[in-house]
Amino acid sequence: MSAAIRLEELTKKFGSLVAVDGLTVDIRPGGVVGLLGPNGAGKSTTIRMLLGLVRATSGTATILGESVDHPDRYMGHVGALVESPAFYPKLSGYDNMRSLAALDGQPDGRIDEVLEIVHLTSRRGDRVAEYSLGMKQRLGIAAALLRDPDILILDEPMNGLDPAGIVEIRGLLKELGDGGKTILVSSHLLAEVQAVADRVIIINRGRLVFEGDLASLLERAAHEVIVAPDKPEDLAALATTFEQAGFAPTVEGRTIRVADAVDDPARLNRLAFDNGITLAELRVHDEDLEAVFLRMTNREMGL
Amino acid sequence: MIRSYTSEWIRFRKTARVGILVMVGLTALMSVMVFLGDEGMGPGGRGHGGPLGSAPDLTAADGAVGAIIAAATVIGVVSLALFALSVARDFEFGTIRNLLVAEPRRATLLTGKLLAVSTYVVIGVAASGIVGALLGLALAPGRDISTAAWTVGATVATVTTTAIAALLYGLVGAVLAMLTRSAAISITIGVAYLLILENLLGIVWTEAGEWLPAGVFSALAAGGTASVSFERSVVLAGAYALIGLAVMYVVFVRRDVTD
Numbered sequence: 001m002s003a004a005i006r007l008e009e010l011t012k013k014f015g016s017l018v019a020v021d022g023l024t025v026d027i028r029p030g031g032v033v034g035l036l037g038p039n040g041a042g043k044s045t046t047i048r049m050l051l052g053l054v055r056a057t058s059g060t061a062t063i064l065g066e067s068v069d070h071p072d073r074y075m076g077h078v079g080a081l082v083e084s085p086a087f088y089p090k091l092s093g094y095d096n097m098r099s100l101a102a103l104d105g106q107p108d109g110r111i112d113e114v115l116e117i118v119h120l121t122s123r124r125g126d127r128v129a130e131y132s133l134g135m136k137q138r139l140g141i142a143a144a145l146l147r148d149p150d151i152l153i154l155d156e157p158m159n160g161l162d163p164a165g166i167v168e169i170r171g172l173l174k175e176l177g178d179g180g181k182t183i184l185v186s187s188h189l190l191a192e193v194q195a196v197a198d199r200v201i202i203i204n205r206g207r208l209v210f211e212g213d214l215a216s217l218l219e220r221a222a223h224e225v226i227v228a229p230d231k232p233e234d235l236a237a238l239a240t241t242f243e244q245a246g247f248a249p250t251v252e253g254r255t256i257r258v259a260d261a262v263d264d265p266a267r268l269n270r271l272a273f274d275n276g277i278t279l280a281e282l283r284v285h286d287e288d289l290e291a292v293f294l295r296m297t298n299r300e301m302g303l
Numbered sequence: 304m305i306r307s308y309t310s311e312w313i314r315f316r317k318t319a320r321v322g323i324l325v326m327v328g329l330t331a332l333m334s335v336m337v338f339l340g341d342e343g344m345g346p347g348g349r350g351h352g353g354p355l356g357s358a359p360d361l362t363a364a365d366g367a368v369g370a371i372i373a374a375a376t377v378i379g380v381v382s383l384a385l386f387a388l389s390v391a392r393d394f395e396f397g398t399i400r401n402l403l404v405a406e407p408r409r410a411t412l413l414t415g416k417l418l419a420v421s422t423y424v425v426i427g428v429a430a431s432g433i434v435g436a437l438l439g440l441a442l443a444p445g446r447d448i449s450t451a452a453w454t455v456g457a458t459v460a461t462v463t464t465t466a467i468a469a470l471l472y473g474l475v476g477a478v479l480a481m482l483t484r485s486a487a488i489s490i491t492i493g494v495a496y497l498l499i500l501e502n503l504l505g506i507v508w509t510e511a512g513e514w515l516p517a518g519v520f521s522a523l524a525a526g527g528t529a530s531v532s533f534e535r536s537v538v539l540a541g542a543y544a545l546i547g548l549a550v551m552y553v554v555f556v557r558r559d560v561t562d
Binding site: 082 | 306307309310311313314317392396397398400401402403404405406407408412559560561
Protein backbone atom coordinates (compact mmCIF):
# COMPACT_ATOMS: atom_id res chain seq x y z
CA MET A 1 0.00 0.00 0.00
CA SER A 2 1.52 3.35 -1.00
CA ALA A 3 2.09 5.97 1.67
CA ALA A 4 -0.47 8.70 2.23
CA ILE A 5 2.34 11.00 3.30
CA ARG A 6 6.00 10.39 2.50
CA LEU A 7 8.99 12.48 3.51
CA GLU A 8 12.45 11.76 2.14
CA GLU A 9 15.40 13.60 3.61
CA LEU A 10 13.16 16.63 4.00
CA THR A 11 15.14 19.61 5.23
CA LYS A 12 14.25 23.21 5.94
CA LYS A 13 16.71 25.90 6.90
CA PHE A 14 15.87 29.44 7.95
CA GLY A 15 19.23 31.13 7.49
CA SER A 16 21.63 29.25 9.72
CA LEU A 17 18.82 27.62 11.72
CA VAL A 18 18.02 24.08 10.65
CA ALA A 19 14.35 23.66 11.54
CA VAL A 20 13.90 20.27 9.90
CA ASP A 21 16.92 18.11 9.30
CA GLY A 22 16.74 15.25 6.81
CA LEU A 23 13.39 13.88 7.96
CA THR A 24 12.42 10.58 6.33
CA VAL A 25 9.02 9.18 7.26
CA ASP A 26 6.26 7.11 5.65
CA ILE A 27 2.69 7.43 6.86
CA ARG A 28 0.31 4.73 5.68
CA PRO A 29 -3.26 5.59 4.73
CA GLY A 30 -5.86 5.36 7.48
CA GLY A 31 -5.54 5.75 11.21
CA VAL A 32 -4.18 8.37 13.55
CA VAL A 33 -0.49 9.20 13.62
CA GLY A 34 0.98 11.39 16.34
CA LEU A 35 3.75 13.81 15.41
CA LEU A 36 5.49 14.46 18.68
CA GLY A 37 8.32 16.62 19.85
CA PRO A 38 9.08 19.41 22.28
CA ASN A 39 8.41 23.02 21.35
CA GLY A 40 10.77 24.05 18.57
CA ALA A 41 11.32 20.46 17.42
CA GLY A 42 10.24 21.27 13.87
CA LYS A 43 6.69 19.91 13.93
CA SER A 44 4.99 23.05 12.65
CA THR A 45 7.61 23.64 9.99
CA THR A 46 7.16 20.06 8.80
CA ILE A 47 3.40 20.56 8.65
CA ARG A 48 3.82 23.87 6.81
CA MET A 49 5.97 22.13 4.21
CA LEU A 50 3.32 19.43 3.78
CA LEU A 51 0.69 22.09 3.20
CA GLY A 52 2.77 24.05 0.71
CA LEU A 53 3.07 27.07 2.98
CA VAL A 54 6.83 26.75 3.28
CA ARG A 55 9.23 25.43 0.66
CA ALA A 56 11.71 22.72 1.58
CA THR A 57 15.36 23.62 1.36
CA SER A 58 16.16 20.09 0.19
CA GLY A 59 14.65 16.64 0.14
CA THR A 60 11.21 15.70 -1.09
CA ALA A 61 7.76 15.10 0.32
CA THR A 62 4.62 13.73 -1.26
CA ILE A 63 0.99 13.61 -0.22
CA LEU A 64 -1.20 11.06 -1.99
CA GLY A 65 1.67 10.64 -4.43
CA GLU A 66 1.84 14.32 -5.37
CA SER A 67 4.86 16.46 -4.62
CA VAL A 68 4.43 19.19 -2.04
CA ASP A 69 5.86 21.51 -4.70
CA HIS A 70 2.37 21.39 -6.25
CA PRO A 71 -0.06 21.71 -3.34
CA ASP A 72 -2.94 22.49 -5.72
CA ARG A 73 -2.82 18.85 -6.88
CA TYR A 74 -3.58 17.33 -3.48
CA MET A 75 -4.86 19.98 -1.12
CA GLY A 76 -8.41 19.29 -2.23
CA HIS A 77 -8.10 16.08 -0.20
CA VAL A 78 -6.41 17.66 2.81
CA GLY A 79 -7.87 19.57 5.73
CA ALA A 80 -5.59 21.30 8.19
CA LEU A 81 -5.29 23.33 11.32
CA VAL A 82 -1.91 25.05 11.44
CA GLU A 83 -0.62 26.25 14.80
CA SER A 84 -3.04 28.45 16.71
CA PRO A 85 -6.49 28.83 15.14
CA ALA A 86 -6.65 32.09 13.16
CA PHE A 87 -9.89 33.84 12.31
CA TYR A 88 -11.23 37.32 11.70
CA PRO A 89 -12.14 38.47 15.21
CA LYS A 90 -14.89 40.87 14.19
CA LEU A 91 -16.73 38.32 12.10
CA SER A 92 -18.94 35.67 13.63
CA GLY A 93 -17.82 32.08 13.73
CA TYR A 94 -20.40 31.32 11.06
CA ASP A 95 -19.24 34.13 8.75
CA ASN A 96 -15.63 33.03 9.15
CA MET A 97 -16.71 29.56 8.10
CA ARG A 98 -18.83 30.96 5.28
CA SER A 99 -15.80 32.76 3.92
CA LEU A 100 -13.74 29.56 3.98
CA ALA A 101 -16.59 27.48 2.57
CA ALA A 102 -16.94 29.94 -0.30
CA LEU A 103 -13.21 29.71 -0.99
CA ASP A 104 -13.40 25.92 -0.93
CA GLY A 105 -16.60 25.66 -2.96
CA GLN A 106 -18.53 24.03 -0.14
CA PRO A 107 -22.27 24.60 0.33
CA ASP A 108 -23.42 26.51 3.42
CA GLY A 109 -25.13 23.35 4.64
CA ARG A 110 -21.73 21.79 5.22
CA ILE A 111 -20.91 24.62 7.66
CA ASP A 112 -23.85 23.61 9.83
CA GLU A 113 -22.67 19.99 9.77
CA VAL A 114 -19.12 20.71 10.91
CA LEU A 115 -20.23 23.25 13.52
CA GLU A 116 -22.51 20.56 14.91
CA ILE A 117 -19.62 18.09 15.01
CA VAL A 118 -17.53 20.45 17.16
CA HIS A 119 -20.52 21.59 19.23
CA LEU A 120 -20.42 25.24 18.22
CA THR A 121 -23.86 25.52 16.67
CA SER A 122 -25.29 27.51 19.55
CA ARG A 123 -22.45 30.07 19.37
CA ARG A 124 -22.19 30.32 15.59
CA GLY A 125 -23.51 33.88 15.49
CA ASP A 126 -21.11 35.24 18.10
CA ARG A 127 -18.06 37.20 17.05
CA VAL A 128 -14.88 35.16 17.18
CA ALA A 129 -13.37 37.86 19.40
CA GLU A 130 -15.78 36.66 22.08
CA TYR A 131 -14.75 33.00 21.75
CA SER A 132 -12.53 31.30 24.30
CA LEU A 133 -9.32 29.68 23.07
CA GLY A 134 -11.03 26.30 23.27
CA MET A 135 -13.90 27.52 21.11
CA LYS A 136 -11.47 28.96 18.57
CA GLN A 137 -9.71 25.60 18.55
CA ARG A 138 -13.02 23.86 17.84
CA LEU A 139 -13.74 26.33 15.07
CA GLY A 140 -10.30 25.59 13.61
CA ILE A 141 -11.04 21.89 13.64
CA ALA A 142 -14.43 22.58 12.03
CA ALA A 143 -12.66 24.54 9.29
CA ALA A 144 -10.29 21.64 8.72
CA LEU A 145 -13.26 19.28 8.35
CA LEU A 146 -15.14 21.51 5.89
CA ARG A 147 -14.11 19.64 2.77
CA ASP A 148 -14.48 16.21 4.38
CA PRO A 149 -10.80 15.53 3.73
CA ASP A 150 -9.08 12.18 3.22
CA ILE A 151 -6.08 13.48 5.13
CA LEU A 152 -6.44 15.65 8.20
CA ILE A 153 -3.38 17.47 9.53
CA LEU A 154 -3.88 19.08 12.90
CA ASP A 155 -1.17 21.07 14.64
CA GLU A 156 -1.62 20.97 18.43
CA PRO A 157 -5.42 20.63 18.18
CA MET A 158 -5.88 20.04 21.92
CA ASN A 159 -4.41 23.42 22.92
CA GLY A 160 -6.83 25.41 25.02
CA LEU A 161 -9.42 22.66 25.27
CA ASP A 162 -10.82 21.73 28.64
CA PRO A 163 -10.58 18.07 29.71
CA ALA A 164 -14.06 17.30 28.39
CA GLY A 165 -13.18 18.95 25.10
CA ILE A 166 -9.98 16.94 24.83
CA VAL A 167 -11.93 13.72 25.31
CA GLU A 168 -14.44 14.83 22.65
CA ILE A 169 -11.78 15.71 20.12
CA ARG A 170 -9.90 12.49 20.81
CA GLY A 171 -13.12 10.58 20.19
CA LEU A 172 -13.68 12.49 16.96
CA LEU A 173 -10.14 11.82 15.72
CA LYS A 174 -10.42 8.15 16.62
CA GLU A 175 -13.71 7.90 14.78
CA LEU A 176 -12.31 9.61 11.69
CA GLY A 177 -9.18 7.45 11.78
CA ASP A 178 -11.20 4.27 12.16
CA GLY A 179 -13.32 5.44 9.26
CA GLY A 180 -10.32 5.28 6.94
CA LYS A 181 -9.09 8.86 7.03
CA THR A 182 -5.42 9.55 7.64
CA ILE A 183 -5.00 11.84 10.61
CA LEU A 184 -1.67 13.45 11.49
CA VAL A 185 -1.85 15.13 14.89
CA SER A 186 1.07 17.06 16.28
CA SER A 187 1.62 17.67 19.95
CA HIS A 188 4.39 18.37 22.41
CA LEU A 189 2.70 16.07 24.91
CA LEU A 190 2.56 12.35 24.32
CA ALA A 191 -0.38 11.99 26.68
CA GLU A 192 -2.51 14.10 24.34
CA VAL A 193 -2.23 11.68 21.44
CA GLN A 194 -1.43 8.46 23.28
CA ALA A 195 -5.10 7.55 23.56
CA VAL A 196 -5.84 7.92 19.85
CA ALA A 197 -2.62 7.43 17.89
CA ASP A 198 -1.88 4.09 16.28
CA ARG A 199 1.64 5.19 15.50
CA VAL A 200 3.90 7.99 16.63
CA ILE A 201 6.67 9.95 14.99
CA ILE A 202 8.95 11.66 17.49
CA ILE A 203 11.18 14.43 16.26
CA ASN A 204 13.56 16.72 18.04
CA ARG A 205 15.69 19.53 16.68
CA GLY A 206 14.25 18.64 13.30
CA ARG A 207 15.56 15.08 13.39
CA LEU A 208 13.67 11.81 13.58
CA VAL A 209 14.04 10.25 17.02
CA PHE A 210 11.49 7.46 16.77
CA GLU A 211 8.91 6.15 14.32
CA GLY A 212 6.63 3.24 15.05
CA ASP A 213 3.66 2.06 17.03
CA LEU A 214 3.18 2.70 20.71
CA ALA A 215 4.07 -0.89 21.62
CA SER A 216 7.46 -0.45 19.96
CA LEU A 217 7.96 2.77 21.87
CA LEU A 218 7.10 1.02 25.10
CA GLU A 219 9.80 -1.56 24.35
CA ARG A 220 12.26 1.25 24.76
CA ALA A 221 11.01 1.93 28.24
CA ALA A 222 13.60 1.53 30.98
CA HIS A 223 12.92 -1.02 33.71
CA GLU A 224 14.69 -0.93 37.04
CA VAL A 225 14.45 -2.03 40.63
CA ILE A 226 14.21 0.66 43.26
CA VAL A 227 15.62 -0.22 46.65
CA ALA A 228 15.58 1.84 49.85
CA PRO A 229 17.22 0.74 53.13
CA ASP A 230 15.28 1.17 56.32
CA LYS A 231 18.15 3.18 57.79
CA PRO A 232 19.48 5.93 55.50
CA GLU A 233 23.03 5.45 56.87
CA ASP A 234 23.03 1.98 55.25
CA LEU A 235 22.65 3.48 51.77
CA ALA A 236 26.35 3.52 50.84
CA ALA A 237 26.98 0.06 52.26
CA LEU A 238 24.02 -1.35 50.37
CA ALA A 239 25.17 0.19 47.11
CA THR A 240 28.64 -1.28 47.66
CA THR A 241 27.10 -4.69 48.34
CA PHE A 242 25.18 -4.56 45.07
CA GLU A 243 28.29 -3.45 43.18
CA GLN A 244 30.33 -6.30 44.63
CA ALA A 245 27.59 -8.69 43.50
CA GLY A 246 28.03 -7.48 39.91
CA PHE A 247 25.15 -5.01 39.62
CA ALA A 248 25.40 -1.39 38.51
CA PRO A 249 23.50 0.55 41.18
CA THR A 250 22.81 4.28 41.03
CA VAL A 251 22.25 6.16 44.25
CA GLU A 252 19.52 8.74 43.91
CA GLY A 253 18.46 10.55 47.06
CA ARG A 254 17.52 7.95 49.64
CA THR A 255 17.05 5.18 47.10
CA ILE A 256 19.20 2.96 44.93
CA ARG A 257 18.21 2.21 41.33
CA VAL A 258 19.39 -1.06 39.85
CA ALA A 259 18.64 -1.39 36.16
CA ASP A 260 20.08 -4.86 35.65
CA ALA A 261 18.18 -6.66 38.41
CA VAL A 262 14.68 -6.54 36.95
CA ASP A 263 14.69 -10.28 36.28
CA ASP A 264 15.60 -11.19 39.86
CA PRO A 265 14.74 -8.49 42.38
CA ALA A 266 14.62 -11.08 45.17
CA ARG A 267 18.39 -11.44 44.87
CA LEU A 268 18.80 -7.84 45.96
CA ASN A 269 16.65 -8.58 48.99
CA ARG A 270 18.82 -11.59 49.86
CA LEU A 271 22.03 -9.57 49.47
CA ALA A 272 20.70 -6.89 51.80
CA PHE A 273 19.53 -9.48 54.34
CA ASP A 274 22.87 -11.30 54.24
CA ASN A 275 24.61 -8.02 55.05
CA GLY A 276 22.28 -7.23 57.93
CA ILE A 277 20.46 -4.42 56.13
CA THR A 278 16.71 -4.19 56.39
CA LEU A 279 14.91 -2.85 53.34
CA ALA A 280 12.11 -0.34 53.59
CA GLU A 281 11.33 -0.52 49.87
CA LEU A 282 11.91 -2.95 47.05
CA ARG A 283 9.94 -2.56 43.86
CA VAL A 284 10.22 -2.91 40.10
CA HIS A 285 9.64 0.37 38.27
CA ASP A 286 8.58 0.42 34.61
CA GLU A 287 9.03 3.69 32.77
CA ASP A 288 5.77 4.87 31.20
CA LEU A 289 5.41 6.17 27.66
CA GLU A 290 5.55 9.80 28.68
CA ALA A 291 8.79 9.18 30.55
CA VAL A 292 10.24 7.38 27.52
CA PHE A 293 9.22 10.29 25.30
CA LEU A 294 10.72 12.83 27.66
CA ARG A 295 13.90 10.82 28.04
CA MET A 296 14.28 10.43 24.28
CA THR A 297 13.70 14.09 23.55
CA ASN A 298 15.76 15.32 26.48
CA ARG A 299 18.62 13.09 25.46
CA GLU A 300 18.46 14.52 21.97
CA MET A 301 18.60 17.97 23.50
CA GLY A 302 21.60 16.95 25.50
CA LEU A 303 19.86 17.47 28.83
CA MET B 304 -11.08 32.85 -8.98
CA ILE B 305 -14.79 33.40 -8.37
CA ARG B 306 -14.52 31.46 -5.10
CA SER B 307 -11.62 33.59 -3.97
CA TYR B 308 -13.54 36.71 -4.95
CA THR B 309 -16.68 35.63 -3.10
CA SER B 310 -14.71 34.63 -0.05
CA GLU B 311 -12.97 37.99 0.18
CA TRP B 312 -16.28 39.72 -0.45
CA ILE B 313 -17.72 38.04 2.64
CA ARG B 314 -14.66 38.64 4.81
CA PHE B 315 -14.07 42.24 3.89
CA ARG B 316 -17.59 43.61 3.72
CA LYS B 317 -17.63 45.18 7.18
CA THR B 318 -14.35 47.00 6.69
CA ALA B 319 -15.29 47.96 3.15
CA ARG B 320 -18.61 49.36 4.34
CA VAL B 321 -16.74 51.74 6.62
CA GLY B 322 -14.39 52.71 3.78
CA ILE B 323 -17.30 53.41 1.43
CA LEU B 324 -19.03 55.53 4.05
CA VAL B 325 -15.83 57.52 4.57
CA MET B 326 -15.51 58.11 0.81
CA VAL B 327 -19.12 59.26 0.52
CA GLY B 328 -18.86 61.39 3.64
CA LEU B 329 -15.70 63.07 2.42
CA THR B 330 -17.28 63.75 -0.95
CA ALA B 331 -20.35 65.25 0.69
CA LEU B 332 -18.15 67.44 2.86
CA MET B 333 -16.11 68.48 -0.15
CA SER B 334 -19.32 69.28 -2.07
CA VAL B 335 -20.32 71.73 0.60
CA MET B 336 -16.84 73.23 0.61
CA VAL B 337 -16.49 73.67 -3.15
CA PHE B 338 -20.03 74.81 -3.84
CA LEU B 339 -20.60 76.96 -0.76
CA GLY B 340 -17.04 77.93 0.23
CA ASP B 341 -15.53 81.36 -0.25
CA GLU B 342 -12.99 80.03 -2.69
CA GLY B 343 -14.61 80.72 -5.98
CA MET B 344 -13.56 77.57 -7.75
CA GLY B 345 -15.24 78.94 -10.79
CA PRO B 346 -13.89 78.80 -14.29
CA GLY B 347 -10.17 78.69 -14.51
CA GLY B 348 -9.17 75.20 -15.45
CA ARG B 349 -7.67 72.42 -13.48
CA GLY B 350 -4.63 72.82 -11.34
CA HIS B 351 -1.95 70.41 -10.28
CA GLY B 352 -2.94 67.55 -8.08
CA GLY B 353 -2.33 68.18 -4.42
CA PRO B 354 -3.19 66.62 -1.12
CA LEU B 355 -6.85 67.44 -1.54
CA GLY B 356 -6.96 66.94 -5.27
CA SER B 357 -7.35 69.51 -8.00
CA ALA B 358 -9.37 72.71 -7.85
CA PRO B 359 -12.41 71.90 -9.98
CA ASP B 360 -14.08 74.06 -12.57
CA LEU B 361 -17.69 73.87 -11.44
CA THR B 362 -19.06 75.25 -14.69
CA ALA B 363 -17.31 72.61 -16.79
CA ALA B 364 -19.12 69.60 -18.26
CA ASP B 365 -18.23 67.52 -15.19
CA GLY B 366 -18.83 70.36 -12.73
CA ALA B 367 -21.57 68.40 -11.01
CA VAL B 368 -18.94 66.13 -9.49
CA GLY B 369 -16.47 68.90 -8.77
CA ALA B 370 -16.33 67.60 -5.23
CA ILE B 371 -15.01 64.25 -6.45
CA ILE B 372 -12.21 65.99 -8.31
CA ALA B 373 -11.37 67.99 -5.21
CA ALA B 374 -11.47 64.90 -3.01
CA ALA B 375 -9.73 62.53 -5.42
CA THR B 376 -6.52 62.23 -3.43
CA VAL B 377 -8.31 61.68 -0.13
CA ILE B 378 -10.51 59.04 -1.76
CA GLY B 379 -7.30 57.51 -3.06
CA VAL B 380 -5.91 57.39 0.44
CA VAL B 381 -9.03 55.61 1.68
CA SER B 382 -8.61 53.13 -1.15
CA LEU B 383 -4.95 52.68 -0.22
CA ALA B 384 -5.99 51.88 3.34
CA LEU B 385 -8.65 49.40 2.23
CA PHE B 386 -6.26 47.49 0.00
CA ALA B 387 -3.55 47.51 2.63
CA LEU B 388 -5.97 46.20 5.26
CA SER B 389 -7.25 43.49 2.96
CA VAL B 390 -3.77 42.19 2.18
CA ALA B 391 -1.94 42.76 5.46
CA ARG B 392 -4.51 41.63 7.99
CA ASP B 393 -4.42 38.06 6.71
CA PHE B 394 -0.75 38.00 7.66
CA GLU B 395 -1.41 39.80 10.93
CA PHE B 396 -4.27 37.51 11.97
CA GLY B 397 -2.58 34.38 10.58
CA THR B 398 -5.66 33.74 8.45
CA ILE B 399 -3.45 33.52 5.38
CA ARG B 400 -2.74 29.93 6.47
CA ASN B 401 -6.45 29.03 6.32
CA LEU B 402 -6.82 30.74 2.97
CA LEU B 403 -3.89 28.90 1.42
CA VAL B 404 -5.08 25.58 2.76
CA ALA B 405 -8.46 26.22 1.12
CA GLU B 406 -6.96 27.71 -2.05
CA PRO B 407 -3.33 26.71 -2.58
CA ARG B 408 -3.10 28.48 -5.94
CA ARG B 409 -1.65 31.67 -4.60
CA ALA B 410 -2.02 33.78 -7.73
CA THR B 411 -5.69 32.84 -7.93
CA LEU B 412 -6.22 33.67 -4.28
CA LEU B 413 -4.55 37.06 -4.64
CA THR B 414 -6.38 37.91 -7.84
CA GLY B 415 -9.77 37.16 -6.29
CA LYS B 416 -8.87 39.19 -3.24
CA LEU B 417 -7.73 42.22 -5.26
CA LEU B 418 -10.79 42.08 -7.50
CA ALA B 419 -13.14 41.95 -4.52
CA VAL B 420 -11.52 44.96 -2.86
CA SER B 421 -11.46 46.73 -6.23
CA THR B 422 -15.19 46.18 -6.49
CA TYR B 423 -15.73 47.74 -3.08
CA VAL B 424 -13.59 50.74 -4.03
CA VAL B 425 -15.45 51.20 -7.32
CA ILE B 426 -18.74 51.02 -5.43
CA GLY B 427 -17.40 53.62 -3.00
CA VAL B 428 -16.32 55.98 -5.75
CA ALA B 429 -19.57 55.44 -7.66
CA ALA B 430 -21.63 56.14 -4.55
CA SER B 431 -19.49 59.21 -3.91
CA GLY B 432 -20.11 60.31 -7.50
CA ILE B 433 -23.87 59.95 -7.12
CA VAL B 434 -23.93 61.80 -3.80
CA GLY B 435 -21.56 64.45 -5.16
CA ALA B 436 -23.65 64.96 -8.29
CA LEU B 437 -26.91 65.21 -6.34
CA LEU B 438 -25.39 67.70 -3.94
CA GLY B 439 -23.93 69.60 -6.88
CA LEU B 440 -27.32 69.83 -8.51
CA ALA B 441 -28.84 70.98 -5.25
CA LEU B 442 -26.17 73.48 -4.27
CA ALA B 443 -25.16 75.04 -7.61
CA PRO B 444 -28.27 77.23 -8.08
CA GLY B 445 -27.77 78.82 -4.67
CA ARG B 446 -24.33 80.13 -5.74
CA ASP B 447 -25.42 81.06 -9.25
CA ILE B 448 -23.08 78.49 -10.73
CA SER B 449 -24.06 77.78 -14.31
CA THR B 450 -24.99 74.16 -14.93
CA ALA B 451 -25.65 74.66 -18.61
CA ALA B 452 -22.51 72.78 -19.66
CA TRP B 453 -23.00 69.85 -17.27
CA THR B 454 -23.43 66.49 -19.01
CA VAL B 455 -24.00 62.99 -17.80
CA GLY B 456 -21.25 61.65 -20.05
CA ALA B 457 -18.60 63.99 -18.65
CA THR B 458 -19.78 63.30 -15.12
CA VAL B 459 -19.50 59.55 -15.61
CA ALA B 460 -16.09 59.96 -17.26
CA THR B 461 -14.78 61.95 -14.30
CA VAL B 462 -16.12 59.45 -11.79
CA THR B 463 -14.53 56.68 -13.84
CA THR B 464 -11.09 58.29 -13.92
CA THR B 465 -11.39 58.99 -10.20
CA ALA B 466 -12.18 55.31 -9.62
CA ILE B 467 -9.18 54.26 -11.69
CA ALA B 468 -6.93 56.63 -9.76
CA ALA B 469 -8.35 55.29 -6.49
CA LEU B 470 -7.55 51.76 -7.61
CA LEU B 471 -3.99 52.85 -8.40
CA TYR B 472 -3.63 54.30 -4.91
CA GLY B 473 -5.05 51.05 -3.62
CA LEU B 474 -2.47 49.10 -5.57
CA VAL B 475 0.24 51.08 -3.82
CA GLY B 476 -1.30 50.08 -0.50
CA ALA B 477 -1.55 46.44 -1.54
CA VAL B 478 2.07 46.28 -2.68
CA LEU B 479 3.32 47.89 0.52
CA ALA B 480 1.13 45.56 2.59
CA MET B 481 2.48 42.54 0.77
CA LEU B 482 6.04 43.68 1.41
CA THR B 483 5.61 44.72 5.04
CA ARG B 484 2.77 42.34 6.07
CA SER B 485 1.56 45.12 8.37
CA ALA B 486 -1.47 47.29 7.72
CA ALA B 487 -0.32 50.11 9.98
CA ILE B 488 3.18 50.27 8.50
CA SER B 489 2.02 50.02 4.91
CA ILE B 490 -0.64 52.71 5.32
CA THR B 491 1.80 55.01 7.10
CA ILE B 492 4.48 54.58 4.45
CA GLY B 493 1.96 54.94 1.61
CA VAL B 494 0.31 58.06 2.94
CA ALA B 495 3.62 59.63 3.97
CA TYR B 496 5.06 59.06 0.52
CA LEU B 497 2.06 60.04 -1.57
CA LEU B 498 1.04 63.08 0.45
CA ILE B 499 4.32 64.35 1.85
CA LEU B 500 7.49 62.84 0.48
CA GLU B 501 6.61 63.22 -3.16
CA ASN B 502 5.72 66.87 -2.61
CA LEU B 503 9.08 67.36 -0.89
CA LEU B 504 10.78 65.68 -3.81
CA GLY B 505 9.07 68.22 -6.01
CA ILE B 506 11.11 70.93 -4.31
CA VAL B 507 14.42 69.46 -5.40
CA TRP B 508 13.15 67.95 -8.64
CA THR B 509 10.62 70.21 -10.27
CA GLU B 510 9.43 67.54 -12.70
CA ALA B 511 8.69 65.06 -9.94
CA GLY B 512 4.93 65.57 -10.26
CA GLU B 513 5.13 64.66 -13.93
CA TRP B 514 6.78 61.31 -13.34
CA LEU B 515 6.19 60.04 -9.82
CA PRO B 516 3.06 58.09 -8.76
CA ALA B 517 1.14 60.66 -6.69
CA GLY B 518 1.43 63.34 -9.35
CA VAL B 519 0.55 60.91 -12.13
CA PHE B 520 -2.44 59.44 -10.26
CA SER B 521 -3.78 62.90 -9.41
CA ALA B 522 -3.40 63.96 -13.02
CA LEU B 523 -5.28 60.84 -14.11
CA ALA B 524 -8.09 61.50 -11.64
CA ALA B 525 -8.37 65.08 -12.89
CA GLY B 526 -8.48 63.95 -16.52
CA GLY B 527 -5.09 65.52 -17.12
CA THR B 528 -3.41 68.63 -15.79
CA ALA B 529 -1.44 71.48 -17.24
CA SER B 530 1.82 69.61 -16.71
CA VAL B 531 0.68 66.00 -17.27
CA SER B 532 -1.68 65.22 -20.10
CA PHE B 533 -4.37 62.60 -19.60
CA GLU B 534 -2.75 60.28 -22.15
CA ARG B 535 0.62 60.55 -20.46
CA SER B 536 -0.93 59.90 -17.07
CA VAL B 537 -2.63 56.77 -18.41
CA VAL B 538 0.62 55.38 -19.80
CA LEU B 539 2.66 56.16 -16.71
CA ALA B 540 -0.04 54.93 -14.32
CA GLY B 541 -0.36 51.73 -16.36
CA ALA B 542 3.39 51.20 -16.10
CA TYR B 543 3.31 51.72 -12.33
CA ALA B 544 0.37 49.32 -12.05
CA LEU B 545 2.14 46.60 -13.99
CA ILE B 546 5.30 46.96 -11.93
CA GLY B 547 3.32 46.94 -8.68
CA LEU B 548 1.31 43.89 -9.66
CA ALA B 549 4.43 42.03 -10.77
CA VAL B 550 6.20 42.75 -7.49
CA MET B 551 3.18 41.72 -5.45
CA TYR B 552 2.55 38.45 -7.28
CA VAL B 553 6.19 37.40 -7.32
CA VAL B 554 6.55 38.08 -3.59
CA PHE B 555 3.31 36.33 -2.67
CA VAL B 556 3.87 33.28 -4.84
CA ARG B 557 7.47 32.73 -3.80
CA ARG B 558 7.58 33.71 -0.14
CA ASP B 559 7.30 31.20 2.70
CA VAL B 560 4.23 31.68 4.85
CA THR B 561 5.56 31.65 8.38
CA ASP B 562 3.01 34.06 9.88
